[in-house]
Amino acid sequence: MDDRSQIFFNEILKKNPDELNEDEVIFLRSRRSYLKKSQLEEYQDVINKEDKKVQNQTSDKETVKSHASTTK
Numbered sequence: 001m002d003d004r005s006q007i008f009f010n011e012i013l014k015k016n017p018d019e020l021n022e023d024e025v026i027f028l029r030s031r032r033s034y035l036k037k038s039q040l041e042e043y044q045d046v047i048n049k050e051d052k053k054v055q056n057q058t059s060d061k062e063t064v065k066s067h068a069s070t071t072k
Contacts, residue, residue, distance in 0.1 A: 001031070001034065003066060005031075008026070008027065009028075009031060009034065013039065017043050017045060017046045018046075018048055019071060025046055025047070027063055028043060028046070028047065029047050
């Protein structure tokens, strides 16, 4: 991880999980492999909450609509 990202990462870890904004949660989720086991447990609710939100954005029943072709 580059120095700038490491600084941001460390600042996130100083916060209470409930205080994280959306960008911080996304940043943390994408770098969860850097978390220690105790940190994973501490931030588990925030990380998993976002996982569920992303998974539930679309329905299995939704279909892709085909676009009408236009010919001149």
